[in-house]
Every structure is written in C-alpha cells, then in structure tokens.
Amino acid sequence: MPETITAPVVELTKLSKRFGADPPVDALVDVNLRVETGDWIAIVGPSGSGKSTLLNIVGCLDTATSGSYRLDGIEATSLDERQRAGLRSREIGFVFQSFHLLSYRSVLENVMLADVYRGERPANRRARAQRALERVALDHRAHFLPTRLSGGERQRAAIARALTGSPRLLLCDEPTGNLDSATTATVLDLFAELNEQGMTIMMITHERDVAARARRDVRIVDGVLTEQL
Amino acid sequence: MTAQSRMSARDLLNESLSGLFARPARMALTVLGTVIGLAALVATLGLSRTTGNRIVERFDELVATEVVATPRPSASSAGAAALPWDAGERITRLNGVVAAGTLSKVDVGDRLVSASPVNDPQNPTSFRLTISAVSPGLFPAVRAALATGRLFDEGHSQRTDRVAVLGSAAADRLGITRVDQLPALRIGDETVLVIGILEGVARQPELLSAVIIPEGTARTLFRLASPALAVVDTKIGAAKLIAAQLPLALRPDDPRALRVASPPEPTRVRDAVQSDLDLLFLVLGGVSLLVGAIGIANVTLVSVMERTGEIGLRRALGATRGHVAAQFLVESTTLGFVGGIIGACMGTLVVVIVSALNTWTPVLDPMVPLLAPIIGALTGLVSGTYPAIRAARFEPVDALRAGT
Numbered sequence: 001m002p003e004t005i006t007a008p009v010v011e012l013t014k015l016s017k018r019f020g021a022d023p024p025v026d027a028l029v030d031v032n033l034r035v036e037t038g039d040w041i042a043i044v045g046p047s048g049s050g051k052s053t054l055l056n057i058v059g060c061l062d063t064a065t066s067g068s069y070r071l072d073g074i075e076a077t078s079l080d081e082r083q084r085a086g087l088r089s090r091e092i093g094f095v096f097q098s099f100h101l102l103s104y105r106s107v108l109e110n111v112m113l114a115d116v117y118r119g120e121r122p123a124n125r126r127a128r129a130q131r132a133l134e135r136v137a138l139d140h141r142a143h144f145l146p147t148r149l150s151g152g153e154r155q156r157a158a159i160a161r162a163l164t165g166s167p168r169l170l171l172c173d174e175p176t177g178n179l180d181s182a183t184t185a186t187v188l189d190l191f192a193e194l195n196e197q198g199m200t201i202m203m204i205t206h207e208r209d210v211a212a213r214a215r216r217d218v219r220i221v222d223g224v225l226t227e228q229l
Numbered sequence: 230m231t232a233q234s235r236m237s238a239r240d241l242l243n244e245s246l247s248g249l250f251a252r253p254a255r256m257a258l259t260v261l262g263t264v265i266g267l268a269a270l271v272a273t274l275g276l277s278r279t280t281g282n283r284i285v286e287r288f289d290e291l292v293a294t295e296v297v298a299t300p301r302p303s304a305s306s307a308g309a310a311a312l313p314w315d316a317g318e319r320i321t322r323l324n325g326v327v328a329a330g331t332l333s334k335v336d337v338g339d340r341l342v343s344a345s346p347v348n349d350p351q352n353p354t355s356f357r358l359t360i361s362a363v364s365p366g367l368f369p370a371v372r373a374a375l376a377t378g379r380l381f382d383e384g385h386s387q388r389t390d391r392v393a394v395l396g397s398a399a400a401d402r403l404g405i406t407r408v409d410q411l412p413a414l415r416i417g418d419e420t421v422l423v424i425g426i427l428e429g430v431a432r433q434p435e436l437l438s439a440v441i442i443p444e445g446t447a448r449t450l451f452r453l454a455s456p457a458l459a460v461v462d463t464k465i466g467a468a469k470l471i472a473a474q475l476p477l478a479l480r481p482d483d484p485r486a487l488r489v490a491s492p493p494e495p496t497r498v499r500d501a502v503q504s505d506l507d508l509l510f511l512v513l514g515g516v517s518l519l520v521g522a523i524g525i526a527n528v529t530l531v532s533v534m535e536r537t538g539e540i541g542l543r544r545a546l547g548a549t550r551g552h553v554a555a556q557f558l559v560e561s562t563t564l565g566f567v568g569g570i571i572g573a574c575m576g577t578l579v580v581v582i583v584s585a586l587n588t589w590t591p592v593l594d595p596m597v598p599l600l601a602p603i604i605g606a607l608t609g610l611v612s613g614t615y616p617a618i619r620a621a622r623f624e625p626v627d628a629l630r631a632g633t
Contacts, residue, residue: 052626061544061625082549085234089547096629100542104251116244117547119235161546173629 007073009169009200010035010058015067017053017223027053029223030067035169040191040201042214043225050223051204052173058202059092059171060084072168089117093162097174099154101146101161108133108142111161118165132160136190152183159190163199170194172203176210188213234547241552245559248536256564259528262521263568263608264575267601269514271576272583275593277507279584282592291431294327296461296472297490298479311486312456312479314444317366319478320459325467330367331456332433335360335447340417342440344403358399359439360416362447362456370460371432376400378408378425386445391421396437400426414440419450432460468492518608521568525612529561533620540620541628550621557617558610565609569602576601 010033017028027050035041045051056062057069060076061084069076072091076084088094093114101110111129120128133139136156146154155175162170175191176184188210195201195215203214211217217228249256300311312331313319320329341355365382367373373380381392393414395405400423405412411422421442430436447453459479463471472491476484533540540553548556577598584591 052630056624056626059545059626082233082551085544085547085549085552088545089234092545094542094545096542096545098538098629100538100629102251102539102542105247113543114546116240117234117236117543117552119237122239173626 006037007070008034008036009039009072010202011068011070012058013068013070015057015064015069017050017057017062018065026223028057028064028225031220031223031225033218033225035200035202037168037200038195038198039216040195040214041203041216041218042211043202043204043218043220044206044208044211044228045220046206049220051220053223054220054225055171055173055204058169059094060088085117089114090165091168093159093165093167093170095155095158095162095170095172095175097177099146099158099178101154101157103145103147106143106145107138107149107157107160110146110157111164114161114164120165128164129160132164133157135163135194136160150183151179152186155179155183155187156190159187159194163194168200170199170201172201174205175203176205176207184210234549234552236548236552236555241555241559245556245563248532248556249560249563252532255528255532256567259524259564260521260568260571262517262524263565263605264521264572266514266516266518266521267569267572267605268575268579269510269517270604271573271593271597271601272579273507273510273514274597275576275580275591276583278592278594279580279589282590290465293492294463294465294468295432295492296463296468296475298459298461298475298487299457299490300455301486301488312459314364314456316456316459316479317364317370320461320471320475321366323471323474323478325464325471327462327464328366328369329459329461330364330370331444331459332364332367332436333362333444333447333453333455333457335362335442335451335453337416337451342399342403343415344405344412356402358402359435360447360451361436361439361441362444362451362453363436363441364444364456367460370462371430371436372462373430373436374428376426376428377406378423380425381443386443389445389449390443391419391446391450392424392443393421394425394427394441395423396427396439396441397429398438399440402438416440416450421446432462518604522565522608522612525561525564525609526615529557529564529613529616530619532560533557533616537623537628540623541625541630544623544625545629553623554617554621557620558613561613561616562606562609565612566602566606568609569605572605573598573601 012031012033015028015031016026019025019027043051043054057064060071064077071087074087076087079087108129111132112125115125115128130139130142133142136159138153138156138160141149141153146157149157176187179187191201192213205211219226219228317330320326337360342358343355345354365380365386368380376397380394385392395403405423408423408425411424414421414423427437444453444456461471469491472489475489476487480486543553577593580591580593
C-alpha cells in the first residue's frame with residue numbers, strides 16, 4: 001500500500017485549545033500528533049487532562065483556538081458547522097462508553113440511523129446495516145431491542161453503527177469502560193481484527209491493559225501530549 | 230471540497246415521529262391540553278352558528294311585519310282626536326304597507342249583549358261582552374279568517390248599518406253558529422244583525438271574544454270619539470320605515486301626539502345573551518389552549534433533558550445543531566397538530582350531539598374544524614421553540630458523556 005502518497009488520517013500541528021477568559025484555562029497546549037492509515041493509537045491520561053477536549057476536536061465536534069487539524073488531508077479548523085457535521089458523518093465512526101443505542105429501536109434500526117445524516121438512500125440502508133452487523137458478528141441479533149442484549153453485544157452493535165459509512169477513523173471514547181474484563185477482551189479482539197483489515201483507530205482510555213492492546217500509546221497530562229515509547 | 234451534512238425531510242419526519250411514538254402514553258397526556266382547548270373552540274363556534282341558525286328558523290314573520298300606533302296619553306287631553314278616522318286609508322297609501330285599519334273598544338256602560346229576546350232569570354242569556362269598533366281595513370291588517378258569513382265593508386260603516394261580526398269565542402257564548410238567517414243581537418237597547426263569525430285572527434286576539442261593529446255605527450250608536458289604535462300589516466323589512474313615517478302621515482300637525490310600537494327585535498336580544506356565552510367559552514378555549522401550549526413546552530423540554538445522550542449521538546453521527554432543533558420542533562408541532570385533529574373531531578362531535586339532543590340542525594363553518602389542526606400545529610411550533618433551542622445548544626461530548 002503506497003502510504004507515502006496518502007495523507008495521514010489525523011494530523012495535529014501545534015494545536016491549542018483555550019477555554020474562558022477570566023482566567024483562561026489551557027485545555028490543550030501545542031499538541032502535535034500524526035495518525036497514519038491502519039494505525040491503532042491509545043490516548044491515556046487522568047481525568048481533566050484534556051482527553052475529552054482532544055476527542056471533541058478530532059471528532060470535529062469542536063474547533064481549536066489555534067493550530068492546524070487535518071483530517072484525511074482536509075483542514076478541519078476552517079470548516080463551518082454544516083461541513084464539519086458532514087465530515088463527522090462520512091469520515092469518523094464514533095464508539096462511546098455508554099453505547100448510546102436508542103432503546104425503542106431494534107439493533108438494525110439503530111445501525112441504520114448512521115445513514116440518516118449522510119443522505120444515504122433509504123433503500124440501501126438496510127443492506128448496509130446488515131453488512132455492518134455481519135462484520136461484528138451480530139447479524140443474528142438484528143431484530144432484537146438493545147435492552148435484550150448483553151453489554152458486549154451492545155457495544156458490538158454500536159461499533160457496527162460506526163462502521164456503516166466505511167469511515168477513515170474509528171474514534172472511541174472509553175469503549176470498554178462499561179464492560180467486564182471478559183467482554184472487554186472480546187471487544188478489543190474485534191478492534192484488533194478491524195485494525196488488521198486496515199481500519200484506523202483512535203481510542204481514549206484510562207485503563208493501561210486496554211491501552212496495551214494498541215499499536216501506539218500517547219499520554220496526555222495537563223493538556224500536553226507525550227508519546228510513550 | 231467537503232460535502233455538507235444533510236437530512237431529507239422524510240428522514241426528519243421519520244426520526245421525529247418515532248421519537249414521539251416511543252412514549253405513547255406521554256404523548257397522549259401532552260396532547261390533552263391542546264385537545265381540550267381546540268375542542269372547546271370548535272364546539273363554541275359551531276354551537277353559536279347552530280343556535281344562530283335556530284333563531285333565523287324561528288324568525289317571526291308576524292311580529293316583524295306589525296306596527297301599532299296609539300295616541301300618547303298626555304297628548305289626548307288636547308281635545309283634538311289623536312288618531313283621525315281615515316287613519317287606515319292614510320296609512321295604506323304609504324309604500325310598504327299591506328293593510329291597515331283602526332280599532333277601538335267601545336264604552337257601552339252597563340249594557341249587556343243578548344242573542345235572545347226572552348229574558349230568563351234562571352238561565353241568563355245576556356252577557357257582558359267587549360264591543361269593538363273597527364274600520365273595514367282592520368280585518369286584513371289582523372289577518373282575520375272568516376268562519377262563516379261575511380265581513381262588513383266601507384258602505385256599512387258610512388251608512389252606519391247595524392251589523393256586527395262576532396269573534397269565535399263571543400259567538401260560542403251567545404250560542405250563534407250560523408248567520409244565514411242574520412240572527413239579531415241586542416246591545417242594551419240597540420239591535421244589530423250578525424253578518425259573520427270570525428274563525429281566528431293573527432293579531433289583536435281579544436277580537437275573538439268581542440262583538441265587532443263598524444266604526445261609523447259605533448260613532449252614531451255609542452258616540453265613539455276617535456279610534457284608539459291603528460294596526461298596520463307591512464311588507465317584510467318595511468316595518469321600521471313605516472313606524473318612522475306613521476306619525477307624520479297620521480298627524481302632520483303634531484307627530485308627537487302618537488306613540489308607535491315598532492316590531493320588537495328578539496333576535497338581537499338573544500344575540501346579546503349568546504355572544505356573552507360565546508365569549509366565555511372562547512376565553513375558556515383560549516386558556517386551555519394556552520395551558521396545552523405550556524404543557525407541550527414543558528414535556529418537550531423534559532424530553533430534551535432526558536435525551537441528551539440521543540442528541541449527542543445524533544450530533545456525532547453528523548447532525549448539525551439545526552437538524553437537532555428541527556427534530557424537536559417537528560415533534561412539538563406534531564403534538565399540536567394531533568391535538569388539533571382530535572380537538573376538531575371532539576368539538577364537531579359536541580356540536581352534533583348537542584344539536585341532536587335539541588333537534589336543531591347542526592351548522593358548522595367547515596373552515597373551523599379544518600383550521601383547528603393548523604392552530605394546534607402553530608401552538609406546538611411556538612411551544613417547541615425554546616426546548617429546540619436548548620437541544621441545539623448542547624455540547625455534544627458533554628451530552629454523550631452525561632446521557633444514557
């Protein structure tokens with residue numbers, strides 16, 4: 001794969017984020033980070049260290065105060081709200097600690113929800129969702145309500161939802177925070193498998209065991225990011 | 230070039246409706262206020278139209294075409310007769326008059342009326358009866374119907390013929406049923422011949438229990454000074470005009486000597502009562518609509534707070550703030566719209582049921598039930614504005630971490 005000519009999936013250059021004015025709080029200070037295609041990076045750090053701010057900005061949910069953020073070669077800092085929303089829906093698949101499945105809809109409908117904001121034709125959505133569920137080996141639960149699934153199955157459904165649009169980046173916020181260790185292992189196995197297939201994964205966690213499964217490991221303390229070697 | 234996030238109208242409607250129908254009981258309770266408000270409005274407007282229609286049905290043609298003129302009591306002392314003898318003719322010349330005549334009660338003192346020459350103390354045949362003197366024009370003016378015989382005319386009056394027409398009740402008391410033999414009647418010492426018996430009158434019903442003689446005869450026999458009353462039958466709609474012209478036509482020298490009774494206006498009186506009631510119900514409907522609107526605002530706000538997680542998720546999946554706001558606006562608008570439909574149905578049903586119970590014809594402007602859902606939707610739209618703004622302002626990551 002000619003990686004040299006493709007832009008990195010995520011490229012942060014001297015990225016800073018400052019909140020408030022009196023007194024200002026520096027959430028991120030001159031963060032530099034390159035995440036290449038097929039990478040799997042874990043971001044660890046204590047709470048309040050700037051992890052969620054970083055997640056916000058990488059996920060195009062917030063903008064930086066200064067510096068540059070390129071997502072798949074596109075300068076995201078200069079985009080307006082609608083364009084960032086478009087970027088979120090096409091380039092990024094989100095996975096959350098508390099799954100965020102709508103309890104009144106079946107697993108399949110939950111996965112199909114991801115296509116609503118992409119403007120995908122309704123006729124294609126079912127087949128796309130079905131394929132995503134097959135990828136996480138949950139197709140046999142397609143018509144269950146999320147409340148009837150185990151924690152691990154719920155997270156796999158959420159991952160399937162993140163995968164439908166074939167995103168460039170899987171952005172995970174404490175994906176195993178609500179799971180027991182056995183289920184955590186199966187979810188991490190799934191991440192490993194997806195990563196083997198070429199999926200780029202960014203994963204925020206505070207668990208060292210989880211971070212250890214990633215290819216790379218960066219640590220963030222008081223808004224300053226350092227690479228663990 | 231980056232593609233913008235987009236959401237089709239169909240998807241927006243779909244997402245909003247499934248959000249609503251996920252909590253059907255809450256939806257039903259939320260809609261209740263709007264339902265009651267709009268049902269009250271529709272029912273009030275419908276019932277007011279229905280009763281208005283009923284008043285028109287009951288429009289009293291007889292009352293609306295009657296004008297009565299009498300001398301003003303204070304003016305009669307002036308000496309000159311307040312009503313002229315030719316009042317009937319003068320009035321008939323006015324445009325819009327169908328018939329007119331004069332009527333007076335004749336003062337006959339203690340004189341009794343008898344149909345029999347035999348004076349039987351055991352079985353009295355003499356009665357105290359009202360003697361009325363009328364001009365021939367009065368009969369059409371009161372719409373008299375004849376049972377048998379004939380009415381007297383201008384000739385009888387001018388010749389002071391001793392003839393009489395009996396009211397049906399008077400004829401019963403006197404025992405007179407036929408007039409082909411011209412039965413004689415004694416009024417005190419005077420004899421008159423009965424030439425006709427009335428079956429009924431539409432106005433001045435006391436004529437039915439009276440002995441009616443021509444005015445000319447009454448002047449000669451009983452010294453009738455002047456007519457006491459002029460009765461006018463007008464064309465429909467002319468009564469007010471005739472009432473205004475009457476004093477000048479009869480007494481150009483002193484129009485104030487006459488008092489004219491124009492038709493009473495029962496519809497207007499009922500209208501006043503009705504509109505007071507309508508106003509009350511409209512206010513009640515408005516208040517419950519307002520309460521309904523507050524209910525929708527409240528529940529939508531609670532729903533926004535409960536669904537922070539869902540809002541964050543949708544933002545992460547590519548929804549803009551606008552998409553989120555639109556979803557909650559469509560939800561609240563739908564609540565109002567559904568409330569409007571149910572309210573319109575219930576209001577219409579109330580109109581139909583009340584009409585059926587009273588055997589009225591239900592009348593409802595079709596625009597009223599059709600507008601109700603639109604008003605409901607607007608109410609929902611306004612109610613949902615603040616919650617939608619709140620939902621749009623959520624920071625997605627906070628929402629994602631807080632929610633379930």
